[in-house]
Amino acid sequence: MNQRPQCSILNDHRPRRTGGLLFLGLRARRLMRLLSWLLAFSYFCAPVCDGSTSRIKDVVRIVGLDDLELVGYGLVVGLGATGDRDLILTQQTMANLINQFEITVDPTEITGQNVAAVMVTARVRPFHHEGDRVDVSVMSIGDAASLVGGTLLMTPLLAPDGQVYALAQGALAVGGFSAGTDAPGGQQLTRNTPTTGRVPSGGAVRFNDQRPWAKDGRLTLSLRNPDFTTATRVAAAINQLKPGLAGARDAATVEVRVPQDALVMGRVAAFVAEIESARVATDMRAKLMLNERTGTIVMGGDIHIHPAVVAHGNLTVSIDSSLAVSQPGPFSDGKTEVVEKQKVAVEPEDARIMLMPEIVTVRSLADTLSQMGGTPQDLISILQALHRLGAIQVEIETM
Secondary structure: OOOOOOOOOOOOOOOOOOOHHHHHHHHHHHHHHHHHHHHHHHHHHOOOOOOOOEEHHHHEEEOOOOOEEEEEEEEEEOOOOOOOOOOHHHHHHHHHHHHOOOOOOOHHHOOOOOEEEEEEEEEEOOOOOOOOEEEEEEEEOOOOOOOOOOEEEEEEEEOOOOOEEEEEEEEOEOOOEEEEOOOOOOOEEEEOOOOEEEEEEEEEEOOOOOOOOOHHHEEEEEEOOOOHHHHHHHHHHHHHHOOOOEEEOOOOEEEEEOOHHHHHOOOHHHHHHHHHOOEEOOOOOOEEEEEOOOOEEEEEOOOOEOOEEEEEOOEEEEEEEEEEEEOOOOOOOOOOEEEEEEEEEEEEOOOEEEEEOOEOOHHHHHHHHHOOOOOHHHHHHHHHHHHHHOOEOOEEEEO
């Protein structure tokens, strides 16, 4: 007798007679459409998500397009008796500020603890314009207990040349708190760092970024990790897109000439975007980092091991201690005492001898060492011995 087919993927039960085929057809079409989308997505993302190469924009930076660091000195007010307690700097600054409003006050008469002297820092990205907002960080420089609930007064932020580049002001966002009292007999609870905070979008830039970055039609690319091989590959990847425009000057510098048509037509940004999207295979030195305290082993690069023979064995010593009662003989002057009995056993472990073949990749090295069944500390000892023997040519750094 014929039975209806079961649908094991879409439904665990038999389809219903009324509308069942239509329901399964809709489910099947939706799944097929979803599968086609996933296949298309993986097809288009495959070249971009290649883990063996990196974009040039992730490997280098353009010289002249660095962040601008700003710093300033200001006051945070509105603190609930958690400000500076006896800081002459705060008193003098408050007196100077009040004098700006044509009110003369003796600095020694300012005794409140609702004000704190702070340092303010900010970082401005390249290509900024007048009126752009940036986040500012605020840090206490006195003996204030907490900046929670405070407001930063207008603070000029100076560039390295001493010019006022931005103005900062606003309410602080503090991630920590401090409660209680540190007086004798009291208890104080502090979480994180209540003497630092941030003012989101609290700084206003006053100037446009006019720093030259494509001098004389040339770009200077600086590698984040200097390496001659990587620098040569970056230049080759750019020349593959635009022949004859790039050259590696040293391990950390690649010079790129901007085409004349890009300079005339104002397409320098488009040219930079095109070469930044090119992909390059980066190289790295063979390095081995060891941490004997935690047993951490980090290996990177093209590690090459020459043929070597490793014999590794352990000697296990176990000491078992137990308590016993020593009873004196009858009609004797002895006393009953508790004595300790120790049992010492030595169990030598058979040494494992393994021929380590000539291997190239880091994965092959890890697989070969793991076959020896050693602990991380054992592997560290083996790697150090191989390095001292000269069978492994890597740089070893102890963390």
